[in-house]
Amino acid sequence: MLDSQKEFASYLKKMQTLLEGQEFAFDKTLLPKVMETELVVPVIGAFSAGKSSLLNALIGQEVLPVGIAPETELATELRYSSEPYLLAIKPDGAQERLPVDALSSINRRSSEFSHLRLYLDSDALKSIAPLVLVDMPGFGSSLENHNKAIAYYLPRGVHFVVLTSIEDGNITQSMLRKLDELKTYNTDFTFLLSKCNLRAADQVEDVQAYIDDQLGVYFGEQHRSIALGNRGGEELTRALTALQPDALFSRLFIDVLKDQNFDVLAQINLALSMLKKDKAESEQAARSLDQALANLLEQRRDVESDLKERYSGKMLDRCLRGLDAALNDSLEELTTLGTGRNPGALSNALSDIIRTSLGSTIKSEVQDISTSMVDRIAGNLSATNSQMAVLDINGNWSEELSHKVKFSLERTTEMLSDWSQRLSNRSDDDKGGGAMLYRSLSTVLAVTTTVVNPIIELVIIFLPEIIKMFSGGGNEREKFRQKLTGEVFPNIKAELRGKIPAIIDEQLNAMLKKIGDGFEEQINKQKHVVDTIAQENQLRETEIGEKSAALEGLAQAVKAAANDHLYK
Ligand SMILES: Nc1nc2c(ncn2[C@@H]2O[C@H](COP(=O)(O)OP(=O)(O)OP(=O)(O)O)[C@@H](O)[C@H]2O)c(=O)[nH]1
Numbered sequence: 001m002l003d004s005q006k007e008f009a010s011y012l013k014k015m016q017t018l019l020e021g022q023e024f025a026f027d028k029t030l031l032p033k034v035m036e037t038e039l040v041v042p043v044i045g046a047f048s049a050g051k052s053s054l055l056n057a058l059i060g061q062e063v064l065p066v067g068i069a070p071e072t073e074l075a076t077e078l079r080y081s082s083e084p085y086l087l088a089i090k091p092d093g094a095q096e097r098l099p100v101d102a103l104s105s106i107n108r109r110s111s112e113f114s115h116l117r118l119y120l121d122s123d124a125l126k127s128i129a130p131l132v133l134v135d136m137p138g139f140g141s142s143l144e145n146h147n148k149a150i151a152y153y154l155p156r157g158v159h160f161v162v163l164t165s166i167e168d169g170n171i172t173q174s175m176l177r178k179l180d181e182l183k184t185y186n187t188d189f190t191f192l193l194s195k196c197n198l199r200a201a202d203q204v205e206d207v208q209a210y211i212d213d214q215l216g217v218y219f220g221e222q223h224r225s226i227a228l229g230n231r232g233g234e235e236l237t238r239a240l241t242a243l244q245p246d247a248l249f250s251r252l253f254i255d256v257l258k259d260q261n262f263d264v265l266a267q268i269n270l271a272l273s274m275l276k277k278d279k280a281e282s283e284q285a286a287r288s289l290d291q292a293l294a295n296l297l298e299q300r301r302d303v304e305s306d307l308k309e310r311y312s313g314k315m316l317d318r319c320l321r322g323l324d325a326a327l328n329d330s331l332e333e334l335t336t337l338g339t340g341r342n343p344g345a346l347s348n349a350l351s352d353i354i355r356t357s358l359g360s361t362i363k364s365e366v367q368d369i370s371t372s373m374v375d376r377i378a379g380n381l382s383a384t385n386s387q388m389a390v391l392d393i394n395g396n397w398s399e400e401l402s403h404k405v406k407f408s409l410e411r412t413t414e415m416l417s418d419w420s421q422r423l424s425n426r427s428d429d430d431k432g433g434g435a436m437l438y439r440s441l442s443t444v445l446a447v448t449t450t451v452v453n454p455i456i457e458l459v460i461i462f463l464p465e466i467i468k469m470f471s472g473g474g475n476e477r478e479k480f481r482q483k484l485t486g487e488v489f490p491n492i493k494a495e496l497r498g499k500i501p502a503i504i505d506e507q508l509n510a511m512l513k514k515i516g517d518g519f520e521e522q523i524n525k526q527k528h529v530v531d532t533i534a535q536e537n538q539l540r541e542t543e544i545g546e547k548s549a550a551l552e553g554l555a556q557a558v559k560a561a562a563n564d565h566l567y568k
Pocket residue numbers: 045046047048049050051052053054065066067068069070071072073136137138139194195196197198231
């Protein structure tokens with residue numbers, strides 16, 4: 001276990017002990033999350049870049065299949081176990097346990113599974129835990145497997161290892177797109193150069209300098225490539241150490257933990273101030289909170305009713321406009337792929353462009369929409385601000401609530417569900433409805449995923465049809481370029497225009513519900529404290545004194561726990 005993981009776990013246990021039997025709300029799901037969270041690091045790159053070879057070098061065993069044709073079809077997570085075995089995970093989460101050597105033949109059954117978990121008796125894997133490396137299918141794998149792997153790991157990866165062969169000579173368009181996509185998910189990467197033994201040292205230097213230039217221009221000067229030596233296992237180990245897993249882990253949780261500590265203190269202070277009130281005042285406080293809840297309920301209906309016209313239509317337009325620009329920006333690249341010999345390359349590039357473009361549009365739209373929904377609800381609640389003065393809360397009551405709700409929408413420690421069942425049974429129902437199977441998650445990032453993933457599943461179905469219509473009809477460049485702009489692009493947009501709205505609407509409704517629930521939860525927390533103290537106000541004077549002293553002691557202990565574990 002990582003030091004930060006231990007630290008956070010002991011903090012949470014301490015807090016749970018302190019708050020045992022008290023009236024203050026505290027999220028108990030954080031402890032299991034801290035204990036179980038792994039740091040997933042996918043290794044991505046073009047097919048045959050040497051991803052599986054590199055991971056074999058790290059593991060110290062030739063266990064992952066290696067070859068010149070696209071080899072890895074299913075993403076394979078690597079974990080330590082004294083007893084080696086393979087788990088094949090189905091889209092519905094069901095697992096099939098297999099011997100490790102089934103790896104060499106599992107590709108033939110790749111459509112049955114979403115991904116693999118490989119458990120190996122390897123010291124290297126043991127020592128990097130809870131880092132989990134993932135051998136990803138190359139960019140040349142089938143349309144379905146390619147998208148399946150990327151969609152699943154993009155929101156899960158805390159960092160990516162990117163591998164490019166020195167033979168490529170530069171960072172390809174499709175790689176640049178993936179790196180760009182990582183930005184949407186706020187995820188960083190380490191860039192490695194493989195097969196350096198195929199070139200003379202000065203050639204390696206030239207290519208590396210060129211690539212570092214590209215990295216600098218697109219992603220900032222701090223990004224530098226690392227040239228791999230013989231087999232590369234050592235450089236990979238060093239790169240993983242440089243990641244500072246402790247710091248990575250800490251970043252996932254620290255803000256949430258600090259915020260929660262702050263929230264508990266606010267509840268204790270509320271209780272303390274209520275103890276000083278007389279009966280009439282505490283009854284007024286309870287009444288005001290009740291009124292705020294009633295007010296909130298009414299508003300939820302209002303906001304819901306104009307949600308559709310206000311937001312989802314515009315979002316669809318912006319998605320399609322952004323996509324149009326992205327497709328046209330890549331026109332030359334797509335023309336080259338379309339007139340080349342690999343028909344899979346064109347559909348993979350198209351689905352990548354669609355995913356990247358929709359992902360970034362949808363993320364920023366969802367961010368804007370959620371902020372404006374929160375502000376709107378908070379604005380309407382602010383009418384009750386003056387009555388809430390009785391709660392003695394520092395600052396503005398409704399603003400405080402909206403800050404908390406916004407904060408929870410930006411958090412990414414949400415556990416993501418397994419892949420949906422859609423992929424396995426999509427042939428019998430590919431018309432709408434598919435999005436229903438996605439669990440409704442709440443954060444902006446999760447909403448982005450739950451909108452983009454089902455869209456991409458639909459793309460996987462219609463894209464081959466659209467492309468098929470155009471193959472075989474002459475393959476000169478100019479003709480193909482015209483087909484792309486005149487027919488392929490418009491067809492893609494038409495398909496999406498028909499299919500996106502239902503998915504957007506459903507997710508926006510889930511978002512609104514989350515926001516409403518968030519406000520309700522905050523108000524209910526306060527109400528619970530107020531009600532509990534109101535009952536205790538019937539107590540005699542001396543007992544109130546004791547209770548106050550106890551609460552002050554508790555507040556000190558809660559602060560001390562934060563200082564000991566979170567603010568070191
Ligand atoms: N010369 C040289 N060849 C390498 C090196 N690493 C891998 N190869 C060869 O490159 C080919 C592809 O290697 P893989 O490890 O299967 O590549 P991959 O990135 O996992 O490919 P996919 O799974 O198809 O995406 C194999 O023939 C390897 O033997 C290297 O460092 N130097």
